[in-house]
Amino acid sequence: MSDDTSGEFEGFEVIPAVDIQDGEVVQLVQGERGTEKTYGDPVEAARRWIDAGARTLHLVDLDGAFEGERRNATAIDAVIDAVDVPTQLGGGIRTAEGAIDVLERGVDRVILGTAAVENPDIVAEISEAHPDSVVVSLDAKDGEVVVEGWTEGAGISPVEAAQRYDDLGAAAILFTNVDVEGQLEGVATDPVRELVDATDIPVIASGGVATLEDVRALEAAGAAAVVVGSALYEGNFTLEEAQAAVDAE
Numbered sequence: 001m002s003d004d005t006s007g008e009f010e011g012f013e014v015i016p017a018v019d020i021q022d023g024e025v026v027q028l029v030q031g032e033r034g035t036e037k038t039y040g041d042p043v044e045a046a047r048r049w050i051d052a053g054a055r056t057l058h059l060v061d062l063d064g065a066f067e068g069e070r071r072n073a074t075a076i077d078a079v080i081d082a083v084d085v086p087t088q089l090g091g092g093i094r095t096a097e098g099a100i101d102v103l104e105r106g107v108d109r110v111i112l113g114t115a116a117v118e119n120p121d122i123v124a125e126i127s128e129a130h131p132d133s134v135v136v137s138l139d140a141k142d143g144e145v146v147v148e149g150w151t152e153g154a155g156i157s158p159v160e161a162a163q164r165y166d167d168l169g170a171a172a173i174l175f176t177n178v179d180v181e182g183q184l185e186g187v188a189t190d191p192v193r194e195l196v197d198a199t200d201i202p203v204i205a206s207g208g209v210a211t212l213e214d215v216r217a218l219e220a221a222g223a224a225a226v227v228v229g230s231a232l233y234e235g236n237f238t239l240e241e242a243q244a245a246v247d248a249e
Contacts, residue, residue, distance in 0.1 A: 013055055014228060016045075016057060017228065018042055019059075053243060061073075068114075096126050108133070109133050109172075112135070124168040127168065137174040177191055193222055205218045212241060
């Protein structure tokens with residue numbers, strides 16, 4: 001674990017994703033089970049990204065996201081024990097008690113999707129105990145926030161949802177564009193820019209990154225960071241190349 005629990009980003013940050021299903025690192029296409037491609041042991045992946053210069057790791061319990069309760073706690077605990085950079089964890093965290101438990105276990109930030117959309121006050125409750133520790137995940141499909149592992153529409157737009165969290169202590173918004181997620185076909189910057197313009201909370205972008213130009217485009221759209229999965233695992237570019245592409249600007 002890391003001693004850095006700040007929600008602040010120092011310059012634009014490229015954050016590698018370690019998405020875990022059945023104890024293995026996987027990447028899904030548009031978040032759909034059955035589309036996964038596996039990439040081995042989570043600890044090995046985490047160490048690989050840290051060796052490549054990762055300043056933060058993005059951990060997701062995919063089984064937890066779909067089933068509503070954490071399923072890969074053992075694998076995630078192993079990653080936390082093995083790394084010395086800040087970690088953010090999502091998937092299956094549905095209560096304040098559950099969030100505080102993983103924060104006290106050593107995770108630096110918890111990512112709340114369904115729980116925060118359905119009960120925004122949970123963000124304030126957790127933030128009161130652990131300031132700057134909550135990332136609100138707003139996943140959008142066709143312009144609508146989706147919950148329950150991207151299977152149900154919430155009847156609200158990302159901008160409308162984000163504005164709820166300005167005064168509740170959220171450290172960041174994680175915005176995933178499900179329409180382009182996992183397809184390696186490029187990003188959609190307009191929804192990111194709209195979200196950045198609508199809230200004072202830092203926005204972490206996710207979904208569709210395929211090239212270094214995609215990374216630059218998300219920085220230009222105002223995002224504070226980007227989570228990258230498939231493009232790194234498939235070798236489209238290296239983490240060093242991605243961070244250098246934005247640091248050089």
